Amino acid sequence: MESIKPSGIKSIATSQRAQILIVIGAFMAYPFFASDYFIDIAFFFGIYALLGLSLNIVLGEVGLFDLGHAGFYAIGAYTTAILNTKFGIPILVLLPISALAAALFAYIVCSPVIHLQGDYLLIVTLGMGEIVRLALINNPFDLTGGPNGVFGIDFPSLGGGLFIDSSIEFYYLIWIIVALSILGLIRLQNSRIGRAWNYIREDETAASANGVDVKNYKLLAFVLGAALAGVAGNVYASKLMCVSPESFTFWESCLMFCIVLIGGMGSIPGVLIGAAFISLFPEIFRPFAMYRMLVFGSAMMLMMMFRPGGFWPRKRGAVEFRSILGAPGRDDG
Amino acid sequence: MADPKARSQADIVLETKRLTKIFGGLTAVNHVDLRVHKGEILSLIGPNGAGKTTVFNVVSGIYKPEVGNVFFNGRDITGHKPHQIVSYGVARTFQNIRLFPDMTCLENIMAGQHCRGKAGLFSSIFRTSGQRREETRIQEVAASRLHQVKLWKFHDDLAKNIAYGSQRMLEIARALASDPDLLVLDEPSSGLNPRETENLMEFLTGLIETDDVTILLIEHDMNVVMGISDWVVVMDEGRKIAEGRPEEIYTNQRVIEAYLGKDDEEEEAAYAATVEH
Numbered sequence: 001m002e003s004i005k006p007s008g009i010k011s012i013a014t015s016q017r018a019q020i021l022i023v024i025g026a027f028m029a030y031p032f033f034a035s036d037y038f039i040d041i042a043f044f045f046g047i048y049a050l051l052g053l054s055l056n057i058v059l060g061e062v063g064l065f066d067l068g069h070a071g072f073y074a075i076g077a078y079t080t081a082i083l084n085t086k087f088g089i090p091i092l093v094l095l096p097i098s099a100l101a102a103a104l105f106a107y108i109v110c111s112p113v114i115h116l117q118g119d120y121l122l123i124v125t126l127g128m129g130e131i132v133r134l135a136l137i138n139n140p141f142d143l144t145g146g147p148n149g150v151f152g153i154d155f156p157s158l159g160g161g162l163f164i165d166s167s168i169e170f171y172y173l174i175w176i177i178v179a180l181s182i183l184g185l186i187r188l189q190n191s192r193i194g195r196a197w198n199y200i201r202e203d204e205t206a207a208s209a210n211g212v213d214v215k216n217y218k219l220l221a222f223v224l225g226a227a228l229a230g231v232a233g234n235v236y237a238s239k240l241m242c243v244s245p246e247s248f249t250f251w252e253s254c255l256m257f258c259i260v261l262i263g264g265m266g267s268i269p270g271v272l273i274g275a276a277f278i279s280l281f282p283e284i285f286r287p288f289a290m291y292r293m294l295v296f297g298s299a300m301m302l303m304m305m306f307r308p309g310g311f312w313p314r315k316r317g318a319v320e321f322r323s324i325l326g327a328p329g330r331d332d333g
Numbered sequence: 334m335a336d337p338k339a340r341s342q343a344d345i346v347l348e349t350k351r352l353t354k355i356f357g358g359l360t361a362v363n364h365v366d367l368r369v370h371k372g373e374i375l376s377l378i379g380p381n382g383a384g385k386t387t388v389f390n391v392v393s394g395i396y397k398p399e400v401g402n403v404f405f406n407g408r409d410i411t412g413h414k415p416h417q418i419v420s421y422g423v424a425r426t427f428q429n430i431r432l433f434p435d436m437t438c439l440e441n442i443m444a445g446q447h448c449r450g451k452a453g454l455f456s457s458i459f460r461t462s463g464q465r466r467e468e469t470r471i472q473e474v475a476a477s478r479l480h481q482v483k484l485w486k487f488h489d490d491l492a493k494n495i496a497y498g499s500q501r502m503l504e505i506a507r508a509l510a511s512d513p514d515l516l517v518l519d520e521p522s523s524g525l526n527p528r529e530t531e532n533l534m535e536f537l538t539g540l541i542e543t544d545d546v547t548i549l550l551i552e553h554d555m556n557v558v559m560g561i562s563d564w565v566v567v568m569d570e571g572r573k574i575a576e577g578r579p580e581e582i583y584t585n586q587r588v589i590e591a592y593l594g595k596d597d598e599e600e601e602a603a604y605a606a607t608v609e610h
Contacts, residue, residue, distance in 0.1 A: 191468070202433035203433055211511060
């Protein structure tokens with residue numbers, strides 16, 4: 001019993017801390033060296049990163065197949081669009097409200113189906129995403145503007161002072177949100193909640209036999225994932241100044257699914273890589289737009305064959321710690 | 334605890350009354366009464382398909398019984414959810430080891446402490462002092478359980494990468510990490526070599542002394558059953574057919590019939606002859 005030390009799970013080596021600071025510095029400096037066009041691309045990279053992070057909670061951490069995530073994204077965007085255009089509520093005030101609306105929607109819709117396993121859940125969520133889109137097209141209560149959507153959404157402001165209207169400001173807005181989300185999610189990963197999610201993904205029966213309330217934790221993942229997607233919807237709506245059902249198709253859910261799979265399930269750096277791939281790839285291959293899907297499809301196939309765990313799978317516990325320090329480990333016990 | 338009089342006086346930790354579980358047309362468990370007394374090791378034995386594991390699954394809340402009740406420390410826990418039952422103090426292991434394969438050994442054990450924590454979403458995100466204290470406690474308990482089964486050296490290794498025998502012990506340590514009153518073990522010795530089995534028996538008997546637990550186990554290895562049990566219950570075709578001290582069970586006629594069949598009188602006579610010799 002000589003060495004009951006806290007595990008290395010939470011410790012971050014200094015070299016790793018330096019790497020993180022370099023990445024943050026690069027993100028901060030980027031807009032000063034890029035044109036507005038490239039800043040906008042980086043903005044959409046941020047939107048996809050946020051969407052990827054939100055789906056990663058459900059798909060990556062808990063292992064639940066959710067192919068209707070665009071539905072939650074849409075609820076967030078439309079909540080912002082409708083409340084802003086009809087009542088003139090400032091966008092940044094609507095940010096938490098959109099998150100809550102999407103979370104509430106997820107809670108109501110997912111509660112009755114949360115016990116479904118694997119592909120059954122996948123089909124139900126797929127249907128749910130499509131129903132949201134069709135409902136928006138059908139213009140319920142004359143709120144959603146049918147296929148045309150809602151126009152004339154304001155730029156983000158807090159009513160008074162803070163006002164965001166340039167590409168650079170949008171860029172910082174989304175990446176500050178992404179950074180805060182990442183901070184929160186890393187803390188969750190290292191808490192009993194994050195572990196409970198992982199226990200469920202690894203073995204649901206064993207998780208419940210060890211005291212994890214499986215149903216509630218699955219629901220929490222959906223609610224939290226939907227809330228983040230709702231936030232993404234809010235920023236997206238005010239950036240484009242209009243929302244329409246076309247932005248929330250099944251394809252959008254597929255892209256989010258790809259982001260998580262490409263990066264590695266449950267890995268936050270992986271999500272960033274996946275989001276970069278999804279958002280930058282079409283730009284790089286714009287000259288060959290005709291072959292874009294062909295290249296994209298082949299890339300996914302090669303990925304599944306040669307790196308099924310993703311580009312940057314999550315390494316567990318102090319394994320990560322050791323590989324960075326090159327420490328031998330296993331010297332006690 | 335070998336003294337049967339002492340047994341009847343000890344508190345009852347777990348009791349099932351007329352427990353019945355039906356799958357379609359099959360009555361897997363049929364009116365089974367079980368009493369587990371504090372501080373004893375009770376073995377549940379019987380041929381394959383006798384319904385032993387089903388009893389475990391009902392006790393731990395995975396199945397709901399059609400008829401009958403389960404009492405734990407005098408409280409009716411029939412039909413409660415598995416995660417609630419763990420928090421009352423019943424921890425279990427599985428026949429085919431069910432660890433969390435892609436997580437480290439330490440993280441696996443920390444699962445046991447999950448039901449003893451209460452940090453929620455906001456305290457986890459904002460890392461309140463209460464949440465940090467709780468995390469430290471969870472890690473300390475997990476580490477000490479890992480030391481207890483002598484697997485601390487693997488704390489950073491993924492559970493799927495350690496040896497089979499170590500995985501068995503890891504699963505027991507995970508169950509122990511919830512500080513249970515009753516430990517329910519489903520065939521803990523299956524797949525272990527004789528030496529590992531020996532260590533397991535020593536560990537389990539030691540546990541009664543050091544950790545103030547009661548153990549209910551399903552076991553096929555008769556050496557283990559006879560070696561460590563204070564009481565043995567025999568099941569066949571969903572029913573309890575006998576119970577008693579290990580040496581009584583060893584010579585019980587109905588038990589012998591259950592294991593060897595009774596149709597062939599010659600065979601039975603032959604068996605009786607070998608027992609006498």
